[in-house]
Amino acid sequence: MRSLEGKKILTFLALPYHNRILVPVMKLLEEQGAKVTYFTAAAEAAFEITFNEIGLPYRHAQDFLPRVKDQIDRGWADARNEWQRRLLDSHWALQTVPLTIQDKIIRSMIENLNCFRALVEEEKPDLCFALHELNSWGKILGYLCHERDIPYITFQEGLCYGHPFLYQMHVEYSTTCVCWGDTDAQVLIDAGGDPKRISKLGSVDLWPAIERTTQPTAIAEAKKKLGVEPQMQVVLFLMSHANYNVFEPDPLLRWMINRGNTAIVFKWHPALARDVIKAATPKLQGIPYVFSLQDYDTYDLLGMSDVCVIVGESTTGVEALAYGKPLIAVKLPHNLYTYESFGVAEPANGFEDIPQKIEELMANGVPPERQQKVEEYLARHFTYRDNKTAHRVATLAEEILLKREAKHEGRKEEGARYYADSHP
Amino acid sequence: MALGDADAIYSEKSIWGIPQRLAERGFEVTVITTDEVTAEEQKKASFKIEKKDFPHKYIEIQNRIETTSDMIVEAQDLTLHGSDLPLWKILSMDDFVGSIMLLDVFDDRPLEADVVVVPLMGVDNNSRESCALYSWTLALARKQGIPTVGIEVSPIGNKNNMGILPMDRYLVKSEWAKDYLVAHKLAKPGQVSVFRWEESYLLHPGRDSYVDAYLASEKPMRDMLKIPYGTFCIFLPHHVSFLWETKHLLAAFTELPKPFTVVSRIDTRTIRRQHAEHEIFMKVYKDELGRLPHVVLTDERVGIGLLSQLCDVVVAPFASVITERTMMCRKPTIVCQAGGEEGVQSELCIWEPDPQKVPAIIRMWKEQGVLSRTTLADVILDMLTPVEQRANGEFQEEETKTADPVPNVYPVQVAGE
Numbered sequence: 001m002r003s004l005e006g007k008k009i010l011t012f013l014a015l016p017y018h019n020r021i022l023v024p025v026m027k028l029l030e031e032q033g034a035k036v037t038y039f040t041a042a043a044e045a046a047f048e049i050t051f052n053e054i055g056l057p058y059r060h061a062q063d064f065l066p067r068v069k070d071q072i073d074r075g076w077a078d079a080r081n082e083w084q085r086r087l088l089d090s091h092w093a094l095q096t097v098p099l100t101i102q103d104k105i106i107r108s109m110i111e112n113l114n115c116f117r118a119l120v121e122e123e124k125p126d127l128c129f130a131l132h133e134l135n136s137w138g139k140i141l142g143y144l145c146h147e148r149d150i151p152y153i154t155f156q157e158g159l160c161y162g163h164p165f166l167y168q169m170h171v172e173y174s175t176t177c178v179c180w181g182d183t184d185a186q187v188l189i190d191a192g193g194d195p196k197r198i199s200k201l202g203s204v205d206l207w208p209a210i211e212r213t214t215q216p217t218a219i220a221e222a223k224k225k226l227g228v229e230p231q232m233q234v235v236l237f238l239m240s241h242a243n244y245n246v247f248e249p250d251p252l253l254r255w256m257i258n259r260g261n262t263a264i265v266f267k268w269h270p271a272l273a274r275d276v277i278k279a280a281t282p283k284l285q286g287i288p289y290v291f292s293l294q295d296y297d298t299y300d301l302l303g304m305s306d307v308c309v310i311v312g313e314s315t316t317g318v319e320a321l322a323y324g325k326p327l328i329a330v331k332l333p334h335n336l337y338t339y340e341s342f343g344v345a346e347p348a349n350g351f352e353d354i355p356q357k358i359e360e361l362m363a364n365g366v367p368p369e370r371q372q373k374v375e376e377y378l379a380r381h382f383t384y385r386d387n388k389t390a391h392r393v394a395t396l397a398e399e400i401l402l403k404r405e406a407k408h409e410g411r412k413e414e415g416a417r418y419y420a421d422s423h424p
Numbered sequence: 425m426a427l428g429d430a431d432a433i434y435s436e437k438s439i440w441g442i443p444q445r446l447a448e449r450g451f452e453v454t455v456i457t458t459d460e461v462t463a464e465e466q467k468k469a470s471f472k473i474e475k476k477d478f479p480h481k482y483i484e485i486q487n488r489i490e491t492t493s494d495m496i497v498e499a500q501d502l503t504l505h506g507s508d509l510p511l512w513k514i515l516s517m518d519d520f521v522g523s524i525m526l527l528d529v530f531d532d533r534p535l536e537a538d539v540v541v542v543p544l545m546g547v548d549n550n551s552r553e554s555c556a557l558y559s560w561t562l563a564l565a566r567k568q569g570i571p572t573v574g575i576e577v578s579p580i581g582n583k584n585n586m587g588i589l590p591m592d593r594y595l596v597k598s599e600w601a602k603d604y605l606v607a608h609k610l611a612k613p614g615q616v617s618v619f620r621w622e623e624s625y626l627l628h629p630g631r632d633s634y635v636d637a638y639l640a641s642e643k644p645m646r647d648m649l650k651i652p653y654g655t656f657c658i659f660l661p662h663h664v665s666f667l668w669e670t671k672h673l674l675a676a677f678t679e680l681p682k683p684f685t686v687v688s689r690i691d692t693r694t695i696r697r698q699h700a701e702h703e704i705f706m707k708v709y710k711d712e713l714g715r716l717p718h719v720v721l722t723d724e725r726v727g728i729g730l731l732s733q734l735c736d737v738v739v740a741p742f743a744s745v746i747t748e749r750t751m752m753c754r755k756p757t758i759v760c761q762a763g764g765e766e767g768v769q770s771e772l773c774i775w776e777p778d779p780q781k782v783p784a785i786i787r788m789w790k791e792q793g794v795l796s797r798t799t800l801a802d803v804i805l806d807m808l809t810p811v812e813q814r815a816n817g818e819f820q821e822e823e824t825k826t827a828d829p830v831p832n833v834y835p836v837q838v839a840g841e
Contacts, residue, residue, distance in 0.1 A: 071505070071506055074505055074506075075504060075505030075506060076505075076583075077608065077609055078505050079502070079504065079505065079511065080585065080586050081590075081609075082502060083499075083502075083511075083586065084586060084589050084590055085590070086498055086499070087559065087563075087589075088559070088562055088563045088566050088589065088590070089563070089566070090494075090498050091563075092530040092560075092563075093491060093494035093495055093498055094495060094498055095526060095530060095556065095559045095560065095563070096491050096495075096524045096525070096526045096527050097520055097523040097524055097525065097526070098523075098525060098526065098550070098552050098555035098556065099545055099555050099558075099559050099586060099587055099589075100545050100546075100547050100550040100555055100584075100586075100587050101523050101555075102520075102523075102586065103545075103547060103584045103585070103586035103587055104547060104584055105515060105519045105520075105523070106511070106515070106586065107583065107584050107586070109504065109511070109514050109515070110504060110505070113504050113506075113507060113509065114506070134517050134518050135517075135518040135519075136514045136515070136518065136519060139513060139514045139517075140509070140514060143507070143509045147507075162485075163485045163486075163489060165489045165492075165521075166517060166521070168517070169513065169517055243482070333482075334482065334484055334485070336485065
């Protein structure tokens with residue numbers, strides 16, 4: 001008999017990168033006999049697309065709305081009235097977010113609390129998963145698990161480049177929060193996370209992606225798909241989520257044209273508004289071998305790239321280093337995290353000096369002392385650098401489930417003994 | 425009045441007619457706006473316009489954290505209904521901290537107003553600037569103890585109704601919206617009034633030359649006909665083919681609670697035997713006219729379209745362009761034709777062949793609130809009038825003085841008289 005036969009797992013999915021981390025783990029748990037139910041909730045970011053693109057069946061929190069309408073109506077009226085009063089009397093603190101945005105956020109919280117509760121009551125899961133408990137969906141699911149003593153596994157999947165304040169509640173309701181390695185774990189612990197509930201297991205998707213996208217055939221295929229000649233060198237700009245002014249890329253474009261045999265790819269953060277990109281890049285339009293991509297597999301691009309330029313704060317910088325790519329870093333105003341401060345990237349100011357830095361890296365490669373720093377940096381960030389993290393997470397989940405079962409069995413026996421003792 | 429760019433866009437600028445109408449009614453109006461206003465528009469306006477900016481600027485993480493901390497303090501004791509889950513715990517780390525857009529843009533200032541008018545915010549139509557303007561204005565009014573009126577622009581009814589902030593009075597565009605506010609405990613019935621169609625038109629997108637003409641002519645028309653604002657009026661279109669109906673309708677109207685005004689219109693070109701239409705009107709209905717509190721008779725100098733919009737209810741002995749248009753502008757309409765049709769044509773158009781039954785229909789509409797539609801100016805006047813001096817509505821029963829044989833007929837001279 002498989003070890004998880006009869007066990008039910010409920011997993012919240014939202015954006016495509018949630019899939020990359022959670023689906024491989026779920027597949028392993030299903031192989032062990034667990035029944036996995038995926039679910040999602042209403043969002044302007046259209047989480048439904050995530051499921052449709054990979055053909056994954058899912059349940060939707062809003063399907064439960066009719067069942068919990070009365071609770072929502074009561075909860076909403078209470079919250080709305082009180083929030084309105086406080087908003088008007090708060091002396092501006094609560095007005096800093098436009099009210100119509102708060103309206104949508106708070107209403108959806110109340111709907112989700114009640115709908116998730118109805119879903120959890122119906123599914124009766126033995127274990128729940130979500131990418132993290134930072135957003136409202138993950139936090140609500142965490143609370144419901146906590147209330148019902150259901151184990152809850154989350155992830156800090158990505159570089160912790162934000163302000164420490166933002167990591168304060170990452171490990172609140174999670175039975176365990178899986179993270180890459182020492183660096184992220186320390187950020188979570190410094191922000192108040194319980195070290196006993198943080199598991200350093202490596203990255204679920206990065207190393208499998210490196211294996212998949214760095215094979216010569218994969219690179220050739222990716223270049224062909226993009227329309228880049230096989231012999232061309234590729235400079236990949238990894239554009240973080242930020243507000244961009246209009247690009248003045250003339251020095252870069254002149255360099256590219258003079259050099260020849262070079263393609264430039266701008267890969268934009270998936271959450272960045274398209275109009276920001278459009279406004280920033282009028283001078284990049286229509287130039288051969290200059291690509292501006294948003295909805296595209298970053299790993300395919302990393303695999304084919306020869307030099308990467310990280311612009312602003314983004315996990316893609318550490319991923320480029322994991323791919324072994326030379327990295328140039330452009331700091332944006334207000335950035336707290338910079339790769340050059342760790343000695344792992346060549347700093348650049350902008351389009352004026354980037355061509356020269358790329359040329360040097362292409363000609364001479366990464367200097368050995370920097371290579372050493374990159375190695376140390378990666379070692380601090382990744383406890384494991386292999387493609388077994390999904391297995392490690394699945395094993396951890398199995399242990400948690402078996403431990404819980406043993407605990408319940410213990411309780412049952414204890415109850416039976418108590419009953420026998422009190423009813424001789 | 426706060427007037428946000430979002431509502432100017434929604435109404436295709438028509439909302440600017442609202443302060444215009446208040447000014448026409450004699451109010452001194454200041455509009456604080458985030459809408460684009462040219463110097464010429466500002467100069468031409470019959471009210472004061474103040475442009476308010478809420479500049480967009482980059483908010484640093486430290487400021488975001490401090491503001492989020494302030495929010496947590498403000499919300500620390502709030503939990504979600506049916507749980508002990510603090511609201512701030514879900515709100516703070518992702519949604520609130522990431523959505524802060526309005527830092528250091530609000531200032532304390534005196535509003536120097538007797539009443540503040542603010543559109544109700546809708547989730548379907550809004551902007552950062554409009555939201556800021558409305559919540560800021562209301563917070564100031566609340567702090568300074570100034571009464572407030574909320575007006576519906578974006579349609580009420582969505583489940584997201586936090587933008588319907590607490591105010592003293594509300595003016596909405598439909599009975600549906602009124603019922604919604606009451607049902608969702610956003611307001612008590614006495615706090616909510618429904619706009620007259622002609623004014624709510626200013627809060628819809630799209631233009632209609634018929635209503636535009638009325639809005640441009642209402643004041644001179646009222647002055648000419650000597651029908652003050654707030655007068656409850658019944659429009660009874662006249663036609664010499666339907667004398668029996670008109671006579672019995674006028675008689676039936678005497679059963680209605682007073683005061684009210686009956687407005688009718690004749691065509692000076694119509695002559696039957698030796699009688700011009702106005703003579704027919706005066707002679708045939710002599711007895712009935714004498715028993716009515718106020719009758720205004722006019723001629724083709726005032727269009728039927730204008731009259732039907734001026735009045736609160738239309739009672740017509742015949743279907744015509746009038747009844748066609750009244751249905752389009754949601755004017756309660758009764759068609760009363762002896763031996764004619766009986767039944768409901770649409771929500772607000774009833775065919776009733778028996779004139780005796782017409783008052784009951786009007787009473788029914790009154791009870792349903794259909795005839796209580798009003799204007800912003802009248803709501804404000806009501807708010808500013810001490811309670812003991814307030815009327816109880818347009819159908820307030822009052823003792824009328826003994827009627828003259830033909831009271832108040834012909835305030836307007838018929839051409840050729």
